[in-house]
Amino acid sequence: MSFRSLLSSLCVLCVLCGESTAADPGPWATYRGNPQRTGNTDNVAGPDKPTVLWAVKSMDHFLAAPVPVKDSIYLSGVGAFNRPTVTLFPLTAKAPTQATWSKSAPYLKLASVSSPAVAGDYLIFGDGMHQDSGGLIHCINATTSKPLWQLTLPGNLIHLEGGPVVAGNRVYIGGGAAGVLCVELEKGTLEGKEYDLPTITKMQDAKWKELTAKYEELKAKKDDFAIPPDDSQLLKFAPKKVWQKGEMKWHVDAPVNLAGDKLLVPTSFLDKEKVGERALYALNAETGETVWKRELALNPWGGATVAGDLAIVPGSSIGYYLKEIKGAKGDVTAIDLKTGEVKWKKEIATGGVVGAVAVSDGLAVCTATDGKVRAFKVADGERAWLYDCKMPTFAPPAVAAGVVYAADLSGTVHAIDLKTGNPKWTLAAAKEGGAPGMVYGGVTVHGGKIIVATCNIEGPTAGKETVIVCIGSK
Numbered sequence: 001m002s003f004r005s006l007l008s009s010l011c012v013l014c015v016l017c018g019e020s021t022a023a024d025p026g027p028w029a030t031y032r033g034n035p036q037r038t039g040n041t042d043n044v045a046g047p048d049k050p051t052v053l054w055a056v057k058s059m060d061h062f063l064a065a066p067v068p069v070k071d072s073i074y075l076s077g078v079g080a081f082n083r084p085t086v087t088l089f090p091l092t093a094k095a096p097t098q099a100t101w102s103k104s105a106p107y108l109k110l111a112s113v114s115s116p117a118v119a120g121d122y123l124i125f126g127d128g129m130h131q132d133s134g135g136l137i138h139c140i141n142a143t144t145s146k147p148l149w150q151l152t153l154p155g156n157l158i159h160l161e162g163g164p165v166v167a168g169n170r171v172y173i174g175g176g177a178a179g180v181l182c183v184e185l186e187k188g189t190l191e192g193k194e195y196d197l198p199t200i201t202k203m204q205d206a207k208w209k210e211l212t213a214k215y216e217e218l219k220a221k222k223d224d225f226a227i228p229p230d231d232s233q234l235l236k237f238a239p240k241k242v243w244q245k246g247e248m249k250w251h252v253d254a255p256v257n258l259a260g261d262k263l264l265v266p267t268s269f270l271d272k273e274k275v276g277e278r279a280l281y282a283l284n285a286e287t288g289e290t291v292w293k294r295e296l297a298l299n300p301w302g303g304a305t306v307a308g309d310l311a312i313v314p315g316s317s318i319g320y321y322l323k324e325i326k327g328a329k330g331d332v333t334a335i336d337l338k339t340g341e342v343k344w345k346k347e348i349a350t351g352g353v354v355g356a357v358a359v360s361d362g363l364a365v366c367t368a369t370d371g372k373v374r375a376f377k378v379a380d381g382e383r384a385w386l387y388d389c390k391m392p393t394f395a396p397p398a399v400a401a402g403v404v405y406a407a408d409l410s411g412t413v414h415a416i417d418l419k420t421g422n423p424k425w426t427l428a429a430a431k432e433g434g435a436p437g438m439v440y441g442g443v444t445v446h447g448g449k450i451i452v453a454t455c456n457i458e459g460p461t462a463g464k465e466t467v468i469v470c471i472g473s474k
Contacts, residue, residue, distance in 0.1 A: 024167060024258070028068060028118040031163030031255035032396065032442070035306035037356040039065065039398030039405070040445040046405060046415065047448065047473035050425055054095030055433030056468045060085055062453035063113045063320070064163075065395070065441035066468070069123065069142050072100055073444070073451055075468060076112045076125070084108040084127065088145070091449065093472060101145040107231040110135060115163035115255070115441070117171070119185060122148065122197070124171050126160020130253075135160040137173060137183065139239070141201065146208070148200050149188035149237040153178050157275065162255035162303065165263075170242065170285070172256050172263055177275065179246025180256060180265045182288060188237030195237065204234050243288035251276030254303035255356070257311075259337050261285050264311055266300035280304055280313055282340060292340030298331055302356035302396060305364070307378045310343060311335045312364045316352030320440060322409070322459050325392050328352035328369045334381060344381030348374070355396030355442060358404070361418060365404050367393035373406050373414070375421060385421025389414055395442040398450075407439035407452050409459070413471065427471060430454045435467035448472065 027033060027041040034041055060077025067074045069088060077085045086108065088100040110132050116125035123142045128135025134154040140147050153160070157177035164173035169186050188200050195203065211229035218226035246252065250267035257264040265281040278299055282291040298315030305312040315331040318324040330353035334343040351370025358365045363375045363384055373387040391408035398405040403424060404416040411430025416423060429452050430437045437454030438461070444451045450471040456464050 025117075025165050026119070029167070030117060030165040030257065031115055031303065032065070032356055032358070032398075035257050035259060036359040037305045037396060038358045038360055038400065039396065039442055040400035042447065043401050044445070044448045045401035045403045046445050046450040046471065048424075049474045050413075050415070050427045050450070050471050051474045052427075052429065052432045053093055053449070053470045053472040055435075055470070056089070056095065057433075057435050057465050058468065059465060061455040061457040061466055062468070063440045063455050063457070064115045066444040066451040066453055067115050067118065068444065068446040069118055073446070074116060074123065075453055076114070078111040078113070078129075078457070082111045082129065084111040086112060086125075088142075089468070091447065091451070091470070103140075103145050103231065107147065110159075113161050114173075117164045117166040118142065119166040122185070124164050124166060124185070126162070126164065126173055126175070128159030128176070129161060130159060132159045134158050135175065137164070137171070137181070137239070139185070145231075146201070146204050147231055147234055148197055148204070149239045151183060151239055151241070153181075157251070157270075157273065159253075161253045165256055165258050167258055167285070171239070172258065172285070174252030174254065174256055174265065176251055176253055177248055178252075179244060179248075179250045180252050180263070180283070180288075181244045182242040182285075183239040184242060185239070188239055190235055190237045194240075200237055207234050245283060245288045246281070249277070250281075254301055257304050257306055258285060259306045259311065262291055262337060264304040264306070266303045266313065268299035268301065280311065280335060282311075282337070294335050294340045294342065296333065298329070298352070301354050305357045305359050306337075307334070307359040307364060309337050310378065311337055312357045312359060312378070314353035314355065314357050314366055316354045316369070318352050318354070318369070320354060320394050325369045330368055332357060332364065332366055332376060334364075334378070346376055346381050346383070351392070354394045358397045358399045360399040361402070363418060365397050365399060365418070367395065367397055367406050369393065371408065373397060373404065373416060375404075375418070387414070387416050387421050387423065395439045398443040398445045400445040405443040405445060405450060407443045409438040411437050411439055411452075411454050413443060413450065413452060429469045429471060430467055433467040433469040435465040437461050437464070437466050
């Protein structure tokens with residue numbers, strides 16, 4: 001039995017025993033792959049001598065980090081007029097000639113910047129951006145892309161931008177002004193009846209065959225209304241909502257995280273709209289009740305990272321806005337997971353820490369809008385080293401096998417020794433890929449390859465082609 005199969009079996013056993021929150025998130029079942037937010041789960045470093053293995057150009061903007069799904073890579077893009085696209089590419093040494101699958105309108109009605117959680121054969125993600133009113137949580141089949149269930153959340157300033165976390169039979173996700181939600185993964189309801197996911201899969205397959213047969217029949221009759229079916233015509237199952245907290249009080253755009261029996265929920269205050277609050281909440285993952293609350297000076301856009309008995313929280317005076325970088329300030333705060341007390345705090349007067357902190361080998365590594373990559377000792381907050389990208393950074397770093405990978409707003413990837421902070425190499429990935437642009441979503445390291453995707457939604461290359469780049473060994 002494989003490790004993944006064993007993990008899945010244990011998760012099922014926990015659910016049957018009624019201990020749905022006892023399971024830890026599996027690989028890539030949470031944002032950046034694990035609660036330590038390293039952007040890597042196999043501990044295989046990227047190349048020593050990097051080269052671009054392949055590059056795929058696009059007119060979509062990639063604000064979320066790529067996510068490995070078995071031997072493929074998932075990307076969510078935002079096109080013209082916020083047209084949504086989510087795509088699965090095979091992760092090979094040669095350029096993929098075509099996507100494994102791609103989904104867009106009419107099934108997806110809102111853009112998605114939510115990095116999905118991977119739970120076995122299922123992908124769970126949210127949609128909607130700041131300008132949207134209302135959003136959905138989606139569960140789709142990772143192999144076929146067929147929808148399994150959706151939960152609609154209507155309302156002003158409700159959108160699901162942060163990545164969810166899946167543990168056992170529970171899905172946790174932030175919803176902007178909707179606060180934070182917990183829903184069941186493994187069942188969906190249709191017309192008052194409950195079905196498990198394997199049954200839902202069969203019912204959707206049968207519905208698809210029915211739609212296809214009807215289309216073929218009309219096409220044979222040369223009917224002008226013979227339109228190929230699409231996923232929006234499939235059955236609309238909905239998951240059971242277990243609990244919802246902070247509705248119309250918090251503003252949860254950042255990814256949530258799980259630390260044992262506590263769900264870490266970062267909430268921000270929107271200065272323009274005057275809604276939300278700046279705080280980190282620890283909730284009982286089973287009931288949603290507040291265990292403790294820690295007020296924050298700056299917005300925690302990157303969410304909380306689990307580091308042993310601490311939560312490491314980045315802070316920034318700005319969001320992902322290029323025009324606001326000048327004068328931005330940031331901080332990194334370590335909070336005791338048991339009590340909610342601050343253990344240490346480091347202020348950064350020259351830049352905001354927008355992305356998540358990555359924790360590995362006793363170091364908390366973060367990027368900042370001043371272009372610096374900093375490593376702090378988890379134990380006491382003492383700075384271990386500082387590296388200068390010489391270009392602002394939004395994207396969170398990745399760490400794999402003792403190497404830090406950071407991508408800046410010029411599309412350059414920097415490889416840095418985790419222990420010393422010394423440079424190992426740099427690669428102008430976007431330029432080498434044939435489409436200069438910025439990296440917002442972060443570096444993903446998987447199977448010895450590095451994947452980055454660019455965004456040209458603003459800045460000097462606004463509106464120009466973007467690129468997905470796979471970096472490997474020469």
